[in-house]
Amino acid sequence: MANKGFQLEEKMGVRYYIIPAFEEKGSVIHGFSTRYGGVSSEPFDSLNLGFHTGDDYHAVLANRYRFCQALGFSPEKLVAGKQVHKDNIQNVDFLDIGKGALDQDSAIPETDALITNKPGIGLIAFFADCVPLMFLDPVKKVIGIAHAGWKGTVLRIGQKTVAKMKEVYGCQPKNILAAIGPSIGPCHYEVDKPVIEQFQKQFSNWAQFMKVKSNGKAQLNLWEANRLQLLEAGISDVKITVAEICTYCNPELLFSYRYSEGKTGRIAALIMLVD
Numbered sequence: 518m519a520n521k522g523f524q525l526e527e528k529m530g531v532r533y534y535i536i537p538a539f540e541e542k543g544s545v546i547h548g549f550s551t552r553y554g555g556v557s558s559e560p561f562d563s564l565n566l567g568f569h570t571g572d573d574y575h576a577v578l579a580n581r582y583r584f585c586q587a588l589g590f591s592p593e594k595l596v597a598g599k600q601v602h603k604d605n606i607q608n609v610d611f612l613d614i615g616k617g618a619l620d621q622d623s624a625i626p627e628t629d630a631l632i633t634n635k636p637g638i639g640l641i642a643f644f645a646d647c648v649p650l651m652f653l654d655p656v657k658k659v660i661g662i663a664h665a666g667w668k669g670t671v672l673r674i675g676q677k678t679v680a681k682m683k684e685v686y687g688c689q690p691k692n693i694l695a696a697i698g699p700s701i702g703p704c705h706y707e708v709d710k711p712v713i714e715q716f717q718k719q720f721s722n723w724a725q726f727m728k729v730k731s732n733g734k735a736q737l738n739l740w741e742a743n744r745l746q747l748l749e750a751g752i753s754d755v756k757i758t759v760a761e762i763c764t765y766c767n768p769e770l771l772f773s774y775r776y777s778e779g780k781t782g783r784i785a786a787l788i789m790l791v792d
């Protein structure tokens with residue numbers, strides 16, 4: 518069985534999750550933020566980390582400082598992509614430091630996943646129901662992060678991120694630790710026909726993560742869909758941690774796009790190699 522359990526931490530008033538399996542390796546700073554510890558007002562209260570949400574720019578900037586400082590570094594070290602629900606994966610180098618860190622315009626265009634082997638670069642991605650994926654190869658010292666909503670999951674962005682880590686850095690999938698973060702759970706993710714058809718077309722094992730109901734809709738389990746992809750990519754089951762925390766079930770703790778009908782903030786997943 519895959520590992521269960523993310524652990525809630527609090528530093529400088531900021532509440533965030535860590536993955537014990539990642540923490541044990543001692544080679545990364547990482548965290549998944551919650552709504553706690555920021556300065557934004559409703560409906561972005563309070564730790565909204567996404568600039569593209571309609572929130573006040575200065576509030577989001579202050580929130581990014583708070584989150585990064587709680588983790589022990591400065592937000593100038595961040596790199597973010599402009600997430601578009603596609604499968605472009607950017608290999609990040611020192612020259613990219615600061616892209617999308619303090620504003621949205623400078624983020625790397627059309628990019629939903631980032632990898633690097635350079636220390637001191639904070640790979641960050643933003644979520645409000647979509648699935649955060651995080652990777653760490655403690656042998657080659659390579660990290661990755663991906664944004665996998667239903668479209669990214671159909672495009673197999675998790676598998677492709679692992680493939681890119683292999684291709685660029687020679688990572689062996691069996692060494693890679695992976696985490697599937699807080700996002701909308703099977704309890705609250707009803708999808709309709711066009712989505713069902715995409716999954717049925719792309720995955721022969723779709724019945725393992727999607728239950729079609731008598732009303733023609735389906736309950737989709739994106740956690741399991743992504744877990745199965747990572748297993749197929751060669752990551753070992755014991756090295757996958759699944760948070761099993763549903764954003765919709767926890768609207769006070771996490772931002773949920775569906776729960777708030779679109780008007781909400783973003784939580785972030787962040788990972789950085791340390792020297």
Ligand SMILES: [Zn+2]
Binds near residue numbers: 703765766
């Ligand atoms: Zn739920």
